[in-house]
Amino acid sequence: MQTNQLLLLFSGVLLLLGLIAFFMGRAKAARVRATGTAMYAQPDQYAWFMVLATAGPAVAVGAVGAFAMLLLGAEIPTLYLLAGSLVVAAAGLMVGMAQVRADFHARQAIERVIRFLLAGAALISIFTTFGILFSIVSEAVRFFQMHSFWDFITGTTWNPGASFLAAAGRAEDAGSTAQFGSVPLFAGTFMITLVAMLVAIPIGLMSAIYMSEFAPAKVRTLAKPVLEVLAGIPTVVYGFFAAITVAPIIVAIAGAVGLEASFNNALAPGIVMGIMIIPFISSLSDDVINAVPDSMRQGALALGMTKGETIKHVVVPAALPGIISASLLAVSRALGETMIVVMAAGMRPNLTANPLEDMTTVTVRIVAALTGDQEFESAETLSAFALGLVLFAVTLTLNLVSVIMIRRFREKYRSNNL
Known part of the structure; x- marks a missing residue:
């Protein structure tokens, strides 16, 4: 019998045992209760306890067995494992x-x-984070055994060269041309992210203020879903838009004012990425602003403040921790974007402060390093894990800074209200 059929049979038998347990438990509890004996729970609660006592151990045994087979390589016949689980259920x-x-x-x-x-369920996310960190660190350490960590952090040239030859046992042919300076990659990442934030934060925050404070109910009902549609558009579509529409417009505008711009420039993906993450800031900020108690607005208006002053001095400060969190989420989304950058900014590591030139980001280099026919043991491939580790540290730092800022704003706001 095939595994799918065994799983289907197991599920059917376990469901039948669960039904039997439910009705048997409720019937017995009802009989005990009918004798006039005081009970600590209702008959249905005893019935559901019976279901948990029957199905819970069986599912746990099956999960442990599957874990042992998939991750530990144990050889357990599927029929015996499922039969044992049903015995445990009985x-x-x-x-x-x-x-x-x-x-x-x-x-x-x-x-x-x-x-x-x-x-x-809460521990799953924690263990997943540690698992991701362990998998990145273990491979990044291998890379740093080949190349200096300091040169990786401070180097201004990214040129893997023929580093893959070293992994093939031909290090003498590779020469000393391989350079893994990550500064150009992170400079491009932060440049494009900065452009995206300069577009997304003002527009997203102002649209959230309008929809929560000024827009009529009909306009809000229509505008908010339409705005959130932007979050559902595939990033490859945004990449086409950035490369085919936005980049030529930027080149034309730059030429009109006497500047030279590349068709693969950082400004185009930054603008389009900012448009893409507007819904993240707008939707979350809108929810946070709506959560501000109406009594605070009414009190400010009663003291003689105008609508604009109330929003500026009362509503926005009260919602500022949530707005910061929304902005941080948008920053993380921008840091991890790949497709738009590949299609509109190019893949050349270029250390420059001019957003009209082509440049690339960390995530693009990670994809490039992990694809192709180079050896996994090569420094170029392992450099992807080193880049991932540094990017993980950057995002962790941003999270810590945001937590500190949120706490300070909350303390300041509370002290002003006392």
Whole structure:
């Protein structure tokens, strides 16, 4: 019997056992309650406890077995694993049935299971973060054993050259041309991100203020969904728009004022990226501004403030922590964008402060390093993990700075209200 058929049969039998456990548990609890005995829970709660006692251990055994087979390489026949899980389910049904009695707190037992599941869901993100960090660090260390960390951080030239020959045992043919200075990559990343933020933050924040404070209900109902459509457009479409429409316009405008601009320039992807992340700032800021209590607005108006003064001195300061969080989310989105940069800014590492020239970003180089036919053991491939590690550190620093700023703004706002 195939694995899919075994899983389908297992699911059907487990569902049947769960139904049996539910009705048996409720029937027994109802019989005990009919005798006039005071019980700590309702019959349905005992029934759901029976379902958890039956299905929970079976699913746990199956998950542990699948984990052992997939990640640890254990050889466990699928039929035996599923059969063992069903045996555990039957045992859980009998144990749960024995627990259906007057002095058993079924509701508390269910709540403990729910708390355990919620804690497990919270830990998944934490363990995933540590797993990502471990996988990046382990490969980045191998790269830094080949090339100096200081040269990687402070170097101004990114030229992998023929570094892949060293991984093939032909280091003498590669020469000493490989240079892995990451400054041009991060300069391009921050340049394009800065342009995107200069576009997204003012427009997103002003649109959020308009929709939450000034727009009629009909306009808000129509405008907000239309604005959020921007977040659902694929980035490759934005890349086409930046390369075919925005970049030629920038070149034409620059030529009209006597400046020279490349068709692969940093300004075009920055502007288009800013347009793309407007919904992130606008939607989140709109929700935060709407969460400001109406009593604060009414109190400011009662003291003689105008509508504009109320927004400037009361509403925006109260919503500022959320606005900062929305802006940080937009920055993280811009730092990780790849497709728009590839299509509109090019792939040349170029250390320049002129946004009209072509440049590239860290994520583009990561993609370039991990694709192609070069050896995985080569320095060029492993450099992707070093870039990822530094980018991870940059985003972590941004998060820490934002947390500090949010706390300071909250303390300042609270102290002004006291």
